[in-house]
Amino acid sequence: MSPSPHTLSVPPPDIVRSAYVDLVVADLARARAFYVDLLGLIVTKETEDAIYLRTFEEFIHHNVVLRQGPQPGAAAFGYRVRTPEDVDRAEAFFAALGCRVKRARDGFVDGIGDAVRVEDPLGFTDEFFYQTDHVDRLTWRYDLHCATPLARLDHINLVTPRVQEGCDFLAALGFRITEDIRDGDGVTYAAWLGRKQTVHDTALTGGDGPRMHHLAFSTYESHHVLALCDRLGALSQTSAIERGPGRHGVSNAFYLYLRDPDGHRVEIYTHDYYTGDPDNPRITWDVTDERRRDWWANPVVPRWYSEASSVLDLDGIPRPLDIREEPREERVVVGADGFTVDTATDQETKIGSQL
Numbered sequence: 001m002s003p004s005p006h007t008l009s010v011p012p013p014d015i016v017r018s019a020y021v022d023l024v025v026a027d028l029a030r031a032r033a034f035y036v037d038l039l040g041l042i043v044t045k046e047t048e049d050a051i052y053l054r055t056f057e058e059f060i061h062h063n064v065v066l067r068q069g070p071q072p073g074a075a076a077f078g079y080r081v082r083t084p085e086d087v088d089r090a091e092a093f094f095a096a097l098g099c100r101v102k103r104a105r106d107g108f109v110d111g112i113g114d115a116v117r118v119e120d121p122l123g124f125t126d127e128f129f130y131q132t133d134h135v136d137r138l139t140w141r142y143d144l145h146c147a148t149p150l151a152r153l154d155h156i157n158l159v160t161p162r163v164q165e166g167c168d169f170l171a172a173l174g175f176r177i178t179e180d181i182r183d184g185d186g187v188t189y190a191a192w193l194g195r196k197q198t199v200h201d202t203a204l205t206g207g208d209g210p211r212m213h214h215l216a217f218s219t220y221e222s223h224h225v226l227a228l229c230d231r232l233g234a235l236s237q238t239s240a241i242e243r244g245p246g247r248h249g250v251s252n253a254f255y256l257y258l259r260d261p262d263g264h265r266v267e268i269y270t271h272d273y274y275t276g277d278p279d280n281p282r283i284t285w286d287v288t289d290e291r292r293r294d295w296w297a298n299p300v301v302p303r304w305y306s307e308a309s310s311v312l313d314l315d316g317i318p319r320p321l322d323i324r325e326e327p328r329e330e331r332v333v334v335g336a337d338g339f340t341v342d343t344a345t346d347q348e349t350k351i352g353s354q355l
């Protein structure tokens with residue numbers, strides 16, 4: 001039985017934010033066309049086998065590393081910590097939990113120094129770092145802004161079979177639950193958890209995991225999201241659109257979900273709301289509230305629930321899936337998904353418009 005992260009004698013690292021995703025892609029040039037030419041991310045550095053990308057407001061070296069490799073997937077989720085000593089704390093904390101840990105004094109990727117990568121208890125590979133090269137913050141470079149300026153990496157969303165267990169683990173790391181989706185029997189279907197003072201740095205979606213559901217970049221206004229939809233239309237790349245545009249219930253953000261050439265899901269997300277007070281009230285949505293996922297109750301395409309990216313272990317091997325045994329949100333009687341399941345016949349019937 002692994003020790004509980006709540007009773008360890010070693011303190012957790014002080015996590016500041018979700019800072020970057022190390023993403024393995026099958027074809028680097030094809031991925032570059034999506035993230036740079038289409039989304040407008042800024043290239044901080046480019047080598048034969050890796051591209052380091054950042055958003056306009058970012059001052060650390062990168063928010064995404066694209067690396068070509070045989071197994072597309074999320075190789076690591078990079079969390080910025082508050083001090084160099086927090087890298088030591090992260091190593092000790094996860095080692096005390098019995099997790100596999102790997103330290104790289106000169107960093108695992110360019111632009112980042114001393115870091116530790118761990119296979120966490122939920123099966124995700126996380127990196128904790130403090131040292132990073134500073135680069136120009138392009139916030140005021142309106143001459144470089146594209147039609148949809150991506151301001152920052154806002155969050156990552158992770159698929160895990162036991163959401164409540166995941167929340168307990170992240171709470172031990174100091175994350176605050178800001179919103180969740182539950183039912184009358186106490187099942188938790190999804191949760192949003194933050195370290196920075198917005199709705200989330202990390203979200204947990206109930207499903208077969210560990211998998212990456214999506215990474216999200218925030219833009220400034222809903223018209224910036226709509227401009228990207230118009231651009232996709234003009235480029236005949238509308239097949240990249242998976243869900244939206246629309247207004248979330250949870251978070252209140254205006255959103256659009258895209259799928260990149262490897263199928264990795266990318267959300268474009270407007271700014272949500274402030275959650276920084278210690279008594280910030282958690283918002284719990286009932287799973288049958290058809291506005292929770294889309295405030296206008298537009299249906300959620302079923303593959304948004306079922307499809308997600310592999311996560312890779314410290315050796316770059318895709319993690320095997322742990323199957324969710326609790327009820328699945330897309331199977332619960334919900335109007336907003338455009339489907340309900342007639343539990344008598346277990347037949348899916350459409351009660352909303354099919355996307």
Ligand SMILES: O=S(=O)(O)c1ccc(O)c(O)c1
Binds near residue numbers: 155157203248253293
């Ligand atoms: O679809 S939800 O309204 O639950 C939602 C809210 C915030 C997110 O970042 C998200 O991916 C999904």
Ligand SMILES: [Fe+2]
Binds near residue numbers: 269
């Ligand atoms: Fe999201």
